[in-house]
Amino acid sequence: MARTRSEERRAEILRAALEVIAERGYRGATLGSVAERVGLTQQGLLHYFPTKEALLVAVLEERDRWDTSGGRDREGWRLDLLDSLVEYNAMRPGIVQTFSALLGESVTDGHPAREFFTERYAQVRANMADVLRLEYGERLPGGLTPERAAPLLTAVMDGLQYQWLLDPAAVDMPGAFRDFLRLLAGPAEA
Amino acid sequence: MARTRSEERRAEILRAALEVIAERGYRGATLGSVAERVGLTQQGLLHYFPTKEALLVAVLEERDRWDTSGGRDREGWRLDLLDSLVEYNAMRPGIVQTFSALLGESVTDGHPAREFFTERYAQVRANMADVLRLEYGERLPGGLTPERAAPLLTAVMDGLQYQWLLDPAAVDMPGAFRDFLRLLAGPAEA
DNA sequence: CATCACCTACCGATCTACAGGTAGGCGGGT
DNA sequence: ACCCGCCTACCTGTAGATCGGTAGGTGATG
Structure with missing residues (x-):
């Protein structure tokens, strides 16, 4: 108090x-x-x-605390929330920019955030895989296993963020992300 | 001479x-x-x-010259070469790291490489769209138009690079990229 | 062929500007 | 009275850039 x-x-x-x-x-x-x-x-x-x-x-710790609380469901995000997470990010260029800048720097030698990001990504991939498995089981409609789809999902989020930060007008980040989710969800079986 | x-x-x-x-x-x-x-x-x-x-x-200019020459076919890459480009990158962590670091920095205010990357990505997306159109026409098997798939393709390449740089053992970059291409190629119709 | 003008490829010294970090002190609330 | 919050003063290091040279080469000319 x-x-x-x-x-x-x-x-x-x-x-x-x-x-x-x-x-x-x-x-x-x-x-x-x-x-x-x-x-x-x-x-x-x-x-x-x-x-x-x-x-x-x-x-970095605060960030960790932040995304270990909101938007998550005990052990991970829920798939439908991923979508709104991206939309949420699209309204907060500041935060996105902070962590995109840090991620970029972190790949350089001896950067103090390197370990943080390495571990974080391992964790994020694992979470993503869990979420996907929960939603689709061992094989996604698109044909991939959760473990193979997870790095892609993560990559798309980050990659889109860079394109969007460089030129917000040129990329519809939430839309593109939804496109990707649809791709994962595979043939609509219509 | x-x-x-x-x-x-x-x-x-x-x-x-x-x-x-x-x-x-x-x-x-x-x-x-x-x-x-x-x-x-x-x-x-x-x-x-x-x-x-x-x-x-x-x-940056040298980079431009480099990838405006090799691996490209007049106006763009060919789809099957994209694949080997990723494999090529996987053997050159140095170069990948240079440009990943620069990309990360470039989103910060007034960074001297910002314009370069902004333009470059616009160009890359356009190229990708062309390549996809050439291969699949106006609609990919997965259901997307070339213009909507292009940012995703680009994002996946970049995003995977970061994950791979942070922990090469944790991510099979070329394999994951192939997974994504297969996703784009859609239902194998088998 | 010798000399003069001039250019290229550098190096040493030095300037300016911060940047991160230390030491110590001072005022005000408890 | 004490300690928390914060400041002044200061130190050290380093980075980019400028200035003024020197050594070697090349080409034209008398």
């Missing part, structure tokens, strides 16, 4: 960090610019997060 | 830059480390490329 002032501050800082990372990536982000956004000096910020990397870790 | 010494040098530098960008991204790359790799000082490097951004532009 009564979230302390300190906790509020931290939350503010994380939100600001999210923004700044979206705009310039992690490497390009500076503590000073994050601090400025919440009306602190850089050193004031370091009072809450002792290093830049600690701040990044906190951002 | 007799590529001048200078042209050779520039080519060496571009190769080194490609490596360094793969390892640290553009923002993380330093002129000094590129220079070192070709046995120059940072200032010596600046003799060939007057600014860091000029070097990046040259890298």
